[in-house]
Amino acid sequence: MAKKTYDLLFKLLLIGDSGVGKTCVLFRFSDDAFNTTFISTIGIDFKIKTVELQGKKIKLQIWDTAGQERFHTITTSYYRGAMGIMLVYDITNAKSFENISKWLRNIDEHANEDVERMLLGNKCDMEDKRVVPKAKGEQIAREHGIRFFETSAKANISIEKAFLTLAEDILRKTPVKEPNSENVDISGGSGVTGWKSKCCS
């Protein structure tokens, strides 16, 4: 068999209301850059980033969806293939927080049952405009048994940590396929701290 440049391929998906910063979160992670001009995503886009976790090269194929309702039928058809889904809201936008339950229902309806979910409260650099307290984000995440981070794509807060944590969570439940692989220990404590993570403090 031919040699691969990576050991595993993880497919992730970003969902959430329009304008919460999904594309910016992804752009920060993939290109370590930030752009203030708002360009609404048309339908669906993706980026690739290869990370190394526990001695394994993991290629992350991250799908970025349009938050606008009019693209709903296109975006939901991409849920099925996702192994991890990041649900993003905007801490300065109450509506985007209220819609979390709607997005979670979408996941239930369209995604695989064992998909790893994660909640992100983005734009946490804008403390003066905050309308969603961090505790409310933590609470709803706890209720649904999912991890939570407050992030800022602009200030580069917890972005990489969120993606790596999600990838680690997927890696943890990925059965080891290659017995000759040098490192089999996946359960090793890699310091995954979901709910305890700090942002902007």
Place this chain on the structure above:
Amino acid sequence: MEELSESSPALAFEKEAFELTVEDVYDISYVIGRDLLKISTTGEEVSDLQFKIVRVLEMFETLVNKYNLSLEELKMERDNLKSELDRIVRESSAGQEAQTLGPNKLVVDLKDPNRPRFTMQELKEVLQERNQLKAQLLVAQEELQLYKSGMLPQGEQAMVEVDLVSPSPSKPVPDTTDETKEEPNEGMTTIRKLFSFRRK
């Protein structure tokens, strides 16, 4: 001749029939009466003719009067109908979505260059193609990078894959991790062919 240069009454004879007013009829009567006076001295027959001419002029007066009134009425009626039509057109264009269309219908302005034109299915296909091409570009870039840096040993080909098998909601994918590695798509084989060709 001199009557014409006197400007007013005789000018009524110059007018178009449908432009005549009652005043013009009076002018005509005045001119005819004056001319009749010049020959009235002759006797019975002339005065009888004079009487008949007066009668005809009276009938003429009535007809012109009636015609002008009708014309005025018709003009007013026309203006009324015109403004009524304008009002209806204005109202219907304003309340069209609510009245003639259902609650879930959208009105499209055919003159708007930015009007929606493509279906969701078309957009879906374009996006899939775009993403596929993007994936192929990434693959090609990666292979090129490996090739340049000399990491590609002779005879061995790097296999860099991105799974972009278009997701179909009706057909659930059982294990997404595996499927990619086992079925590389067309674009990548093309790229690989290209590379192996150049290596020879």
